[in-house]
Amino acid sequence: MTDSLLEDLRDLAEPAPATLAERVVDGWVRAESPLGEVYAVVGAGGVRLLRTATYAGDLDAFLEGYRARHGRPVRPAPRPPRGLLPALRGTGRSPAVDLTDVGDFARKVLDATARIPAGQVRPYGWVAREAGHPKAVRAVGTALARNPVPLLVPCHRVVRGDGDLGQYLSGRADKVALLEREGVDLPRLAELAASGTRLIGSDTTGIVCLPTCHHARRITAPHRQGFASTDRARAAGYRPCRDCRP
Amino acid sequence: MADDEQLRTALVEDLDAGFEAVVRTHGDVVHAVARRTADRPADAEDLAAEAFLRAYRALRGYDAARIERLDLRPWLLTILLNTARNDRRDAARRPRTDGAADPPDRASPAPGPAERAEATDLGDRLAALLAELPVAQRTAVVLRHVVDLPVAEVASVLACSDGTARSHAARGLAALRSRLTAPPPEETS
Numbered sequence: 001m002t003d004s005l006l007e008d009l010r011d012l013a014e015p016a017p018a019t020l021a022e023r024v025v026d027g028w029v030r031a032e033s034p035l036g037e038v039y040a041v042v043g044a045g046g047v048r049l050l051r052t053a054t055y056a057g058d059l060d061a062f063l064e065g066y067r068a069r070h071g072r073p074v075r076p077a078p079r080p081p082r083g084l085l086p087a088l089r090g091t092g093r094s095p096a097v098d099l100t101d102v103g104d105f106a107r108k109v110l111d112a113t114a115r116i117p118a119g120q121v122r123p124y125g126w127v128a129r130e131a132g133h134p135k136a137v138r139a140v141g142t143a144l145a146r147n148p149v150p151l152l153v154p155c156h157r158v159v160r161g162d163g164d165l166g167q168y169l170s171g172r173a174d175k176v177a178l179l180e181r182e183g184v185d186l187p188r189l190a191e192l193a194a195s196g197t198r199l200i201g202s203d204t205t206g207i208v209c210l211p212t213c214h215h216a217r218r219i220t221a222p223h224r225q226g227f228a229s230t231d232r233a234r235a236a237g238y239r240p241c242r243d244c245r246p
Numbered sequence: 247m248a249d250d251e252q253l254r255t256a257l258v259e260d261l262d263a264g265f266e267a268v269v270r271t272h273g274d275v276v277h278a279v280a281r282r283t284a285d286r287p288a289d290a291e292d293l294a295a296e297a298f299l300r301a302y303r304a305l306r307g308y309d310a311a312r313i314e315r316l317d318l319r320p321w322l323l324t325i326l327l328n329t330a331r332n333d334r335r336d337a338a339r340r341p342r343t344d345g346a347a348d349p350p351d352r353a354s355p356a357p358g359p360a361e362r363a364e365a366t367d368l369g370d371r372l373a374a375l376l377a378e379l380p381v382a383q384r385t386a387v388v389l390r391h392v393v394d395l396p397v398a399e400v401a402s403v404l405a406c407s408d409g410t411a412r413s414h415a416a417r418g419l420a421a422l423r424s425r426l427t428a429p430p431p432e433e434t435s
Contacts, residue, residue, distance in 0.1 A: 005423060008372050009391040016277030017291055021269045024298040025262070071303040073262040 019044060027077025028063060033088040033151055034181050035174050041066055041074055042081045046096030050149045055170040070101060087152060090118065090182070094152040106143040108132060113144065116157040119182040120212040120244070121189070123161040130245070137161075145169050151178075163193020184212060197226035199246050201238045208233040213244035250318045258310045265302050272322055273298075275393045279323055282376060282388045283330045293333065297326040319395070320402040327385065327403065375425050383418030390415040 023044040030053075031038055037053040039062055049066060056062040063074055086092030094114070099107050112130035116122050127144075128137045144155040150169055156178040160166040165186075168175035179186060192198075192211055200216040201208035203223050208230070209216035227233040230246055240246045248256065248267050256264030276297060281290040301322055305313065376384055382404065389400040390411070401411035 005372075005419065005426070006391055008368060009376075009387065009422075010394065011369055012282065012373055012376070012392045013274075013278040013394075014281045014290075016273040016294060020273045020277060020291060020294060020298075021266060023291070023295045024269050024302070025266045067262070067306070071306070072299060073265045073302050075262050075266055 026072050026074040028074050029077045029080045031080055031085055031088055034178060042077060043098050045098035047149050047152060048098045050152060052170050097149045097152055102148060109140050109143040110147060110153045113155055113158055114153045116154060119184055121157050121159045121184060124158055125161050127158055163189060196228050198229060199227040199233055201225040201227060201233055206238050207241050208238040208246060209241040210244040210246045213241055215241055215243060253318055254314055254316060257313050261305060268318060269298055272319055275319060276322055276326055278393050279326055279388055282392060293330055297329045300329055301325050320399045323403045375422055379418050379421060382414045386411055386414035387418035
């Protein structure tokens with residue numbers, strides 16, 4: 001005689017979904033980027049860590065550092081995640097990134113930074129304000145210096161308020177190279193910075209923008225007005241651009 | 247599927263490659279127990295994944311001799327049950343802020359009367375009754391009868407003697423049998 005209760009109990013054993021192994025074990029890949037070869041660690045939720053080979057050094061040490069810091073196993077992945085290669089080439093949106101291991105503040109900073117369009121730059125103070133902590137300008141610098149996924153979250157597009165390019169986690173030269181590649185006119189930015197001009201307005205529209213905003217770039221020379229601050233621009237009757245939100 | 251001897255050798259040779267094999271080999275049993283332990287079905291995979299990551303972190307600190315002695319399946323299940331207990335304690339201590347669920351208002355994952363009434367399917371009804379058992383009996387029944395572990399492994403996970411493990415499982419089964427044959431609970435309050 002078979003015991004139906006025992007059979008019914010055995011039927012309660014639900015096998016693991018096929019996704020369990022990939023949720024536990026992360027994968028690593030190498031890929032090409034504008035800064036040369038990069039190593040990326042990818043989990044089920046997206047890219048968790050990305051470093052240039054020059055900055056990370058030895059691959060084994062990089063992987064061991066990842067395991068030690070995150071306490072997660074990592075194995076060679078059969079292929080890069082969908083979207084990673086185009087994003088690194090600058091021809092596509094970033095693949096999903098997994099920021100669960102960064103703090104709340106850093107996540108807000110990275111989210112705000114991710115919204116800066118290619119070919120444009122924003123001051124640290126802008127990121128602080130967009131992240132909901134307008135006074136935490138220095139902390140923004142710290143959070144971006146620890147960006148787990150540079151290039152995908154474009155921290156190279158964040159510069160100092162005085163127009164200086166500021167630092168970059170793998171060195172200032174990398175920041176210059178990335179911005180030049182995106183078509184940012186660095187000599188012009190330096191000129192504006194030197195003259196104390198932080199914003200550009202159009203006297204035909206009465207709108208004032210950050211200098212790299214695509215609206216600002218369309219203003220012809222005769223109509224271009226420079227301002228040292230949003231307050232000065234407002235006092236002159238200008239309103240801030242809704243796209244670049246100076 | 248590799249046997250535990252091969253898995254231990256693989257872990258000693260290359261921890262991460264060996265660990266992936268461990269997840270693939272023992273993922274089903276760990277998940278099945280997680281499913282009968284988690285408060286909500288959606289939490290089972292999270293719980294199983296978290297338990298595996300804890301196991302990995304522990305293994306990183308073990309030397310080869312210790313890994314060679316590991317009885318992987320009961321060791322993993324012990325970690326799973328500890329993880330579930332800690333999660334429940336944490337959830338009770340501070341409410342979840344992600345809006346995923348209200349904190350359970352009692353330690354046991356037993357469903358409320360409404361859910362019991364809805365459990366028309368026999369499997370659902372049995373799962374609900376199982377969840378209401380005292381924790382030692384429930385764990386013993388899950389390990390012994392749901393995932394079919396030998397008594398010695400059940401005893402190892404419960405950290406008790408074989409005799410005690412057997413008696414927890416038997417009392418759990420007896421309770422399930424009597425409740426299954428009992429008339430369904432009255433709807434009136």
